[in-house]
Amino acid sequence: MYFRHAREIWDDHPALVPGVLLVPGITDGVEVDGRIARFQGVAHSRLSQVAEGEWPEIQAWRRAFAKMGCKPTQYRCAAESLLRRFRKDGALPRLHPLVDLCNAISLAFAVPIAVFDVSRIAQYLEVRFAAGDEHYLSFAGERESPEPGEVIFADATACAHARRWTHRQSAASAVRSDTELVLVVIEALHATAMTDIATVLDVLAREVTELWSAPKAQAILTKTSPAFAF
16 A cells, blocks of 8 residues: 655645654554643644734645635635634544544644544555545535545545545544554645654654554655655
8 A cells, every 4th residue: 555645736736745654553542631732732822822824834725725726714724724623612522532632733733634544545545636536425424526626635446535635534534443553644835844744743653652552654755755655
């Protein structure tokens, strides 16, 4: 299996910096409250100074969404959506310890973090433009068809595991109580993305090692080395 971005994505978004980790041994019986509070504290401190829409990490994604033809205030990257909800509610819903931890880290660093159950991905996962014949399962159980040209995460069965790039993941490969092996994808487009993604990778690797087990592999991908085999 492998993960990659199609060359067309790299061509359209040359500032892209993706980081990936493969983490085994995931369970849902661990305590993460203290860790989540620490990362949420970082986000709260930043939000107390300026709203998330002014952060360079979020502005970069807004520009990318506008370039894709998506209204940035209608379709937001996952990190911005989480930050908006956290700013308004002061907390986020709890889903699974790993997902909750990744959401908290996403808040602190303002970068989208997607977590996929590897057992539910067919052969590969590629960020590419939709052909229009793919299928997507929402968390409400509805089946959707991504629009042709929309950026999606797709596998060999034309299952779209995320729509509008970092906007919304699918229920098809969401982490569940029986999930054991996950692929974590972190993406950024802002000026200091290379440094920041490296930091997020290190932080997340340390956290999952202490809670579950060390990542089997991790990498920062580039246009000249775009694939992560696992």
